[in-house]
Amino acid sequence: MMMRRSLLVSMLLTVAVSGCGSEPAAEQRATTVDIAEEKPPQAAGEGKKSDAISVSAQNAPRIAYVYEYGYRLPADRIADVQRKQADMCERLGPTQCQILDMKQGSAEGNYASGSLSLAVAAPRARAFGVELGRVAGSAGGSQVSGGISGEDLSKQMVDTEARLRARTVLRDRLMEVLATRKGTVAELVEAERGVAQVNEEIDQARSWLAEMQNRVNFSRVNLTYRAGSPASGGFLAPIRGALGSVSTVLGTIVAILIMLGAVAIPLGAIGLAVRWAMLRLRPPA
Structure with missing residues (x-):
């Protein structure tokens, strides 16, 4: 005091x-x-x-991180795990986690797939990835792939901020010219056009800066899910491949016959009608 x-x-x-x-x-x-x-x-x-x-x-460097996690799960558990992980994100709230994309592939036998993309607050993104892995593990799944990549946006953001400050100063000077009405009519008209152009550049710079800052503040977390495999190796693999090829060939042949029938039947009917008409119109011998 x-x-x-x-x-x-x-x-x-x-x-x-x-x-x-x-x-x-x-x-x-x-x-x-x-x-x-x-x-x-x-x-x-x-x-x-x-x-x-x-x-x-x-x-401090401004880095936008991307986390990649791949899980192998039973086909009937993919949708459940995906839903639980999405619910975990929603419980954190939009200021900490946001759902960007969620897809489920069609299941064929024991094979199924899916994907989930999240935007997680950067300070807790890595720890949240560990929590997501625990959910997949509790459902009988395992992590089969993973990775972290980062893009340094420091230079781009600093350059954009400098450009924004320079354009703001220029805008203020042009506004001062318009406020004092000093200059000829042509100069005042040119100043008004300059203000409009500078305001557009300022809005664009602010948009770029906000987008880059959002990428720094929220790390992207991409999750992929796989179940089984489309084809297994071993002795039966070539046989399964040959059977699949035979069915494809037979299907192609049937499709060709259907196309030929669709064309040949109307043409044959027309030919028979023409022949019948010629026989009826031919004079008797």
Whole structure:
């Protein structure tokens, strides 16, 4: 409390000195020294620490991360696991997790597939991926693939911010010209066009910056699900392949016969009708 009063008194003295201009420099230096001596060491240390934190946070790299997880599950459990993981995301709320895409592939025998894409708050994305894996494991599944990739957007964001500041300054100058009405009519019209163009560039820069910042704040988590395999190896694999080829060939032949029948039957009927008409119109011998 005493420190705040001393600071207030010193500020009032400084204003009075600057206003009168008759006080000697020695008294000003004395006042400054008194203020410096009254600052406790802890407050000064905290100020330096906060400055260091703000500088380091500003220069920290801005990386957009993408997490990939692949699971192998029983075909009849894929939909259930997918739904539970989506519910986990919704329970966190839109500020922590958002569902971007959710798909389920058609099941053929023991083979099925699906996918789920989430946007998770970057600080908890990796831990949330571990929780998602536990859900798949409790359903009898296992993680068969995974990966982490990141894109450094620091330079792009810094350049966009600098461009945004420059365009804002230019917009303010043009608005000042329009407000003061200094210049010819042609110059004022050109200034209005310049303001419109600069505003469009500012909106575009803000949109780019917001999109990149959202990619940094929310990491993308891509989940894929597989069950069984479309074909197994071993002795029966070539036989299954040959049977599949035979069925395909037979189906193609039947389709061709159907097409020929669809064309030949009407043409044959027309030919028979023409022949019958010619026989009826032929004069008797």
